[in-house]
Amino acid sequence: MTPEAAHVSRCLxxxxxxxxxxxxxxxxxxxAELSNTGSLIGRAFxxxxxxxxxxxxxxxxxxxxxxxATTVQIRGELSAGTLSVALVSPHAQHRAAAxxxxxxxxxxxxxxxxxxxxxxxxxxxxxxxxxxAVLVDLDSDPEYALDVVETIAQNGSTIVMVxxxxxxxxxxxxxxxxxxxEFLTLPFNHQTVxxxxxxxxxxxxxxxxxxxxxxxxFAFLGAKGGSGVTMLACNFAVSLARESGQKxxxxxxxxxxxxxxxxxxxxxxxxTLDAFQNIGRLDPVFLSTLLTQCESGLFVLAAPDRFTxxxxxxxxIDRLLEVALQAFDYxxxxxxxxxxxxxxxxxxxxxxxxxxxxxxIAELRNANRLITQISxxxxxxxxxVINRYDPDxxxxxxxxxxxxxxxxxxxxxxxxxxxxxxxxxxxxxxxxEDSSISRAICRMSRSACSKPxxxxxxxxxxxxx
Numbered sequence: 001m002t003p004e005a006a007h008v009s010r011c012l013x014x015x016x017x018x019x020x021x022x023x024x025x026x027x028x029x030x031x032a033e034l035s036n037t038g039s040l041i042g043r044a045f046x047x048x049x050x051x052x053x054x055x056x057x058x059x060x061x062x063x064x065x066x067x068x069a070t071t072v073q074i075r076g077e078l079s080a081g082t083l084s085v086a087l088v089s090p091h092a093q094h095r096a097a098a099x100x101x102x103x104x105x106x107x108x109x110x111x112x113x114x115x116x117x118x119x120x121x122x123x124x125x126x127x128x129x130x131x132x133a134v135l136v137d138l139d140s141d142p143e144y145a146l147d148v149v150e151t152i153a154q155n156g157s158t159i160v161m162v163x164x165x166x167x168x169x170x171x172x173x174x175x176x177x178x179x180x181x182e183f184l185t186l187p188f189n190h191q192t193v194x195x196x197x198x199x200x201x202x203x204x205x206x207x208x209x210x211x212x213x214x215x216x217x218f219a220f221l222g223a224k225g226g227s228g229v230t231m232l233a234c235n236f237a238v239s240l241a242r243e244s245g246q247k248x249x250x251x252x253x254x255x256x257x258x259x260x261x262x263x264x265x266x267x268x269x270x271x272t273l274d275a276f277q278n279i280g281r282l283d284p285v286f287l288s289t290l291l292t293q294c295e296s297g298l299f300v301l302a303a304p305d306r307f308t309x310x311x312x313x314x315x316x317i318d319r320l321l322e323v324a325l326q327a328f329d330y331x332x333x334x335x336x337x338x339x340x341x342x343x344x345x346x347x348x349x350x351x352x353x354x355x356x357x358x359x360x361i362a363e364l365r366n367a368n369r370l371i372t373q374i375s376x377x378x379x380x381x382x383x384x385v386i387n388r389y390d391p392d393x394x395x396x397x398x399x400x401x402x403x404x405x406x407x408x409x410x411x412x413x414x415x416x417x418x419x420x421x422x423x424x425x426x427x428x429x430x431x432x433e434d435s436s437i438s439r440a441i442c443r444m445s446r447s448a449c450s451k452p453x454x455x456x457x458x459x460x461x462x463x464x465x
Contacts, residue, residue, distance in 0.1 A: 153179020257302025265427025
């Protein structure tokens with residue numbers, strides 16, 4: 001590595017150690033300036049950016065060095081078990097060279113595939129989940145190969161590596177973003193391949209086996225703006241984490257202006273935007289690096305703190321929920337007014353939708369239409385929550401509200417403006433104190449985790465100093 005490239009590497013390592021986000025911004029800016037030169041500096045810089053991303057995700061202690069010379073400075077041998085590798089290359093000479101390089105390692109079992117899958121969606125059928133790692137040839141069809149890489153990377157337990165005759169820094173960066181963990185070049189360097197396989201073996205041995213997606217999903221939806229969805233979602237999630245004693249995650253999908261973090265008094269470093277921009281690499285390990293944990297034990301994936309006009313696709317939301325349900329026992333979603341979110345595939349009949357409304361003509365009318373639509377489409381289990389409930393409201397009796405909704409309200413949250421205002425000003429969740437609202441939310445959370453309701457006196461005595 002040249003002195004200039006080494007200086008760039010040290011600067012990036014310094015920026016990253018101080019602030020991961022700043023390090024990534026520096027990598028983006030400086031990489032753009034260097035990538036057009038085609039020099040060793042540009043190649044080394046692009047490689048260093050890949051290594052920085054890997055350090056950020058998996059807390060690797062390897063030093064930042066020349067990507068072309070050593071990939072990642074991990075020394076050792078493959079684990080005692082065999083590392084199964086799928087070699088995908090339509091180019092006969094490239095495939096033969098890669099097979100020869102891999103054959104030099106006794107514990108590496110290789111199966112060759114002389115063509116790309118007919119479509120990226122058929123990758124799983126082709127590989128059948130039998131491989132620890134996949135090595136993909138980029139040169140036969142770079143764009144299609146990148147689609148294949150991204151599809152494979154969506155399975156967090158399979159490591160993707162790529163190889164090419166050209167060490168193009170822009171292609172390196174695109175491969176990293178698609179989910180590739182290694183970029184090898186022809187002709188293969190024995191030590192480089194050895195290091196890549198050792199890292200893949202070590203990485204595979206530390207990947208937690210994904211649990212079956214058996215976490216439970218709860219979502220809060222507002223019939224009208226200002227119904228109090230975020231307040232209820234935040235406090236329900238806090239209460240659920242405390243009452244169940246299980247791992248609980250709150251995801252703020254109230255885009256583009258979600259403020260769950262503000263309600264909980266946290267300042268997140270990463271947000272849902274980071275998850276959606278890296279959806280191809282999202283797995284339970286990567287998701288864990290994006291979360292902020294509250295003092296209550298609740299984990300939060302917050303909405304961006306700046307206005308972000310872009311909206312996530314249903315496929316991206318599905319992937320996020322799939323990974324979250326693998327890693328957490330309970331996942332709570334603040335859906336805001338995302339009226340069609342229930343169409344995402346994980347909002348099936350095993351999920352619970354809390355439709356939040358108030359006793360008002362406009363709110364009840366909207367709630368009626370949503371109930372009709374969700375019921376007609378066979379959506380998730382639906383429970384109506386009346387927020388700011390006042391039993392002495394003179395205009396509409398409970399019977400009239402039930403008739404307007406076409407179903408009885410399951411939950412009623414008392415009207416306590418002073419308590420809510422105090423929570424917003426102090427950023428202390430209501431679920432952590434004793435109030436009429438917190439007791440109602442506690443009953444909801446205990447029902448959600450299948451715990452019996454207890455008397456308020458017995459329940460709240462525990463929270464008194």
